[in-house]
Amino acid sequence: MNVITVKNLTISYHKKPAIKGVNLNIEPGSVIGIIGPNGAGKSTLLKGMLGLLPFDTGEIKIFGEDIDKSRKRISYIPQREQFDWDFPINVEDVVMMGRYAHLPIVGFPKAGDKAIVEQVLNKVEMDKYARRQIRQLSGGQQQRVFLARALAQESDVYFLDEPFVGVDAKTERAIFKLMKELKEMGKTLLVVHHDLSMVKDYFDKLILINQTLIAYGDSEKVFTPELINKTYGGRLTMLQKTEELVS
């Protein structure tokens, strides 16, 4: 069964379409890169699939069901810059948030949840820093904390928004290793990625997008000069120009 099915998805900001008519069938057990230039709608596609944005047309199914029925099966690792790092919270409390999806509305974390938090912190080698306030970590360590939080969610699909931005070599290795492990466990990972180096190493499959879907398929087949040019080609198509005028 498909993990995610996207049919004819169009999402607009202030009446201007950010992505248009996207169709995708995503199968389980792969690491998929979402590639495209700035403003191409990469994050919009990701947030659309997560059900965070209202869409104009189209349909999204996760495991064949509406997003609201599969929320426990997905997790999201946002871009680091969106956080208030001075927030009074420490590492283990951030990771505990990963367990919230599994707790009842007024329930408190139990011993089992605490054990999971400890375990995932070990996994990303951040157990030493469990009590640290999050400002007092390096960029890479901060990224590992949010990876740990997603792991604590024990979900089947992982959405990562630019996880490799501003991290050290150790964290990059850790993220890469983790992506592989999760894939081997049959999980699906969708990763927004903005630069073209390492693309073939990181991702089994690629979604090339620039407002419309340019290509989707195995990295080996899709990562070609023609398709990359088409994705990054700077000039607006006539269609996009007219759309700006009539919107």
Add this chain to the structure above:
Amino acid sequence: MDIFSKYLLEPVQYEFIQRALIASVTIGISCGLIGTYIMLRRMSLIGDALAHAVLPGVVVSFMVAGKSEVALFIGAVVSGILTVLLIGFVNRNSKIKEDTSIGIIFTGAFALGILLVSQLKQVHIDLSSYLFGDVLGVSTGDITLSMIIMVVIIFCIVLFYKQLLLTSFDPTMAMTIGISTTLVHYMLMTLLSMSIVAGLQSVGVILIIAMLITPPATAYLLSNNLKKILLLSATFGTISAITGLYLSYHFNFASGASIVLVAVALFMLAFLFSPKEGVVTKLFRRRSASKMVLIEDVIKLSYRFKDEPGKTELVDKIANELGISNGRVEAAVKTLIGKGLMERSNGNYLLTADGVKYALRLVRTHRLWETYVTRENVLDLEHIHPEAEKVEHVLTEDMVDELDEELGFPEKDPHGSEIPRK
């Protein structure tokens, strides 16, 4: 009668003072707790807006039901929520940004409230007590109301702790796991309106925002832990309210103003002297840091000179090397002896075993750092030494271990000297 009982206990025999005390505690706790979330969510402006905007609701409730606490409560909360909805509506349906829309709606609502008070003669409402607060005029009904409000607020914060935390820290994740950020927002706005109602009588609408943000801000300067901040904030709110009440009683000050000034005084104390963030504390820390650098330099040099026989005294050599007076080195040596890192034997100063360990740690840090910056091509060989001289004093042991691991546990530094192992 001594001063303590004259100023603190004597007033408590009056019933109106007892009521005022209870009101102070409830308002301190209610506002301190809700205010913590208002501060963390950067909603101070909307807090101030709501405080003003409850006025028309209060007046209308007087017109309809006379002096009734229930009516007052309903009127205030309804006009608070209507204001929030209206602000959102203007914001969403025009290009007006949120802060402007807040400014327009709340002043409008406040003006409407004043107009109603001034025009409707049959309403005998003491406007000034609502504007500036009169903690000594709190009625039994007011107290019952504000105690109920406090209990509701505590319950909601305990029960929905995780929703409040997650929507404040990471609203996007909250949405992905199906928590409605809108619902949490309106719950918080309702609780905020309620805490404003609780504080109306004591502090007044104009200054109540201070009770909502000043104690939490004070607590935030003192702690990095949300639960501690909530507790501290409630405590500071209560202390401010009670102290303000006494000032108001003894000196006949306007109660709202004296409560707020106490809260601001507490904030200034934390701002200047907070152990982590205080402005004065940082100044002292910088001074003691430079003293620390001197002490560590003395340890390192004592280690370097330990096997060097010579006529000159250790203190002279160190003073020469560092280019400072003998007196300053003597002082540092004295501190080190006090800490058990140096000792005096046969008229010579020597490092103790602990002192040697300390010296080796400094050398390790220094040499690892030099290896690191050379590898990263940040600085060339000539310039790395002075840089490492500074860095060796600030890196924590954790960071040094991390550095060591990152470098693959090197044996020699770029100058070819051996790096001491841990």
